[in-house]
Amino acid sequence: MINYIKKEVKKHAFDYLILLTASIFFILALNLFRGERFLEFVILLAFVSFYVVWGVYHHAMNDHLSIKIVLEYVMIGFIFLFLLKIIILP
Amino acid sequence: MSFSRIRDYFHHLFFPKEDNHFRPKILHLDFLSYYLLLSLFLTFLFKYTPLSNILGYATDITVEKLYELTNQERKKHNLPPLNYSEKLSRAAYQKALDMFNKNYWAHFGPNGETPWQFILNAEYEYEYAGENLAKNFLFSENVILAWMNSKTHRENILRKEYTDIGFAVVNGTLNGEPTTLVVQMFGRPLSSNLVRNLSEKKPVSNFSSFANSEVLANNEQKPKINVTSFLFNFNLGFISILILTLIIDFYLAAKMGILKIRFTGKNLAHFIFLGFLAIGLFVISQGEIL
Numbered sequence: 519m520i521n522y523i524k525k526e527v528k529k530h531a532f533d534y535l536i537l538l539t540a541s542i543f544f545i546l547a548l549n550l551f552r553g554e555r556f557l558e559f560v561i562l563l564a565f566v567s568f569y570v571v572w573g574v575y576h577h578a579m580n581d582h583l584s585i586k587i588v589l590e591y592v593m594i595g596f597i598f599l600f601l602l603k604i605i606i607l608p
Numbered sequence: 609m610s611f612s613r614i615r616d617y618f619h620h621l622f623f624p625k626e627d628n629h630f631r632p633k634i635l636h637l638d639f640l641s642y643y644l645l646l647s648l649f650l651t652f653l654f655k656y657t658p659l660s661n662i663l664g665y666a667t668d669i670t671v672e673k674l675y676e677l678t679n680q681e682r683k684k685h686n687l688p689p690l691n692y693s694e695k696l697s698r699a700a701y702q703k704a705l706d707m708f709n710k711n712y713w714a715h716f717g718p719n720g721e722t723p724w725q726f727i728l729n730a731e732y733e734y735e736y737a738g739e740n741l742a743k744n745f746l747f748s749e750n751v752i753l754a755w756m757n758s759k760t761h762r763e764n765i766l767r768k769e770y771t772d773i774g775f776a777v778v779n780g781t782l783n784g785e786p787t788t789l790v791v792q793m794f795g796r797p798l799s800s801n802l803v804r805n806l807s808e809k810k811p812v813s814n815f816s817s818f819a820n821s822e823v824l825a826n827n828e829q830k831p832k833i834n835v836t837s838f839l840f841n842f843n844l845g846f847i848s849i850l851i852l853t854l855i856i857d858f859y860l861a862a863k864m865g866i867l868k869i870r871f872t873g874k875n876l877a878h879f880i881f882l883g884f885l886a887i888g889l890f891v892i893s894q895g896e897i898l
Contacts, residue, residue: 519858519859519862519863522858522862522867523876526874526876527876534876534877534880537877537880537881538880541880541881541883541884542884544884544888545884545887545888545891548888548891548892549891552744552891552894552895552896553743553744553745553894553895553896554744554785554896555744555785555786555787556784556785558892562888565884565888569877569881572877573873573874573877576874576877577873582871584871586637586871586872587871587872587873589637589640590637590640590872590873591873593637593640593641593643593644594640594850594873594878594881594882595881596644596647597640597643597644597647598647598843598847598882598885600644600647600648600650600651601647601650601839601842601843601846602843602885602888602889602892603651604650604651604654604839605746605836605839605840605843605889605892606892607785607786608654608655608786
């Protein structure tokens with residue numbers, strides 16, 4: 519499994535670097551605007567949207583993009599957007 | 609249903625096998641659709657049903673817990689516990705209402721209102737007084753921890769001159785956002801000698817430091833259901849289950865050599881996304897202190 523992860527990261531180093539950078543910025547932005555509920559939600563929405571776009575871009579670049587894969591990213595992203603929204607903006 | 613059937617179904621849910629097309633069932637699109645519907649249902653449930661009126665805002669902060677934790681911190685530093693003061697709590701409540709009514713988030717109001725005005729208006733004649741503020745925290749523990757990690761707030765909590773304390777946890781709308789404010793007020797009443805001199809000489813007020821942060825709670829109504837803890841743990845548990853399933857799936861699929869021939873989303877990417885969401889959940893549970 520570790521070997522596969524190494525190969526995967528090495529093969530798509532740029533993609534994963536972008537994803538990790540965006541994720542770190544997500545945490546930094548949340549921390550920066552702690553207690554500002556609306557901004558926290560905007561940051562979460564931006565992160566989820568970025569994740570869906572990243573998924574589509576990543577699979578499109580590798581020639582195996584399908585509607586099922588797009589839906590998988592959309593659903594995982596938006597499930598947690600709605601669940602966290604209840605806490606941020608009840 | 610026999611044990612073996614339950615075991616098979618469990619495997620069907622969590623392990624990649626031929627009968628689930630080599631992808632754990634709980635990661636299939638139909639199951640993801642159910643989670644999405646559930647999350648939408650919960651969103652509307654808490655927003656539009658009478659349940660939201662009971663729950664008010666998504667925080668789990670109580671005056672009792674704040675009082676208990678504050679005195680615990682003082683005990684750790686060999687300081688006497690503070691007495692709960694109804695007058696100081698009334699002052700704290702009036703301060704929180706004033707912030708909501710005049711739409712500000714500070715120790716001093718836009719028209720020059722001072723924290724000690726609220727204390728004096730509550731008929732508490734003080735020799736020493738102080739104020740800590742917080743907003744939009746989720747849990748009482750985090751409020752006290754944030755104050756203790758801030759030098760000025762910590763000094764207020766651990767000041768030996770104080771004998772009384774009051775709290776208010778009030779929900780309202782600040783700058784157009786649902787907000788929970790926590791106001792903590794400290795005091796030491798004037799001694800009888802000073803009271804006698806009061807008519808001749810104005811007492812010197814001694815406010816050490818003032819701190820603001822956002823918290824959500826209500827002095828008048830307590831949540832009947834611990835919804836914040838439930839939602840927080842539900843999110844954390846759900847993320848953990850998905851991450852665990854992704855790891856199991858990734859490990860077994862790599863072992864079976866089917867990762868390259870399987871056209872699904874990338875487990876590693878989902879893992880990174882969910883991991884950072886879990887960290888984000890802990891950041892969100894923290895509010896703001898000034």
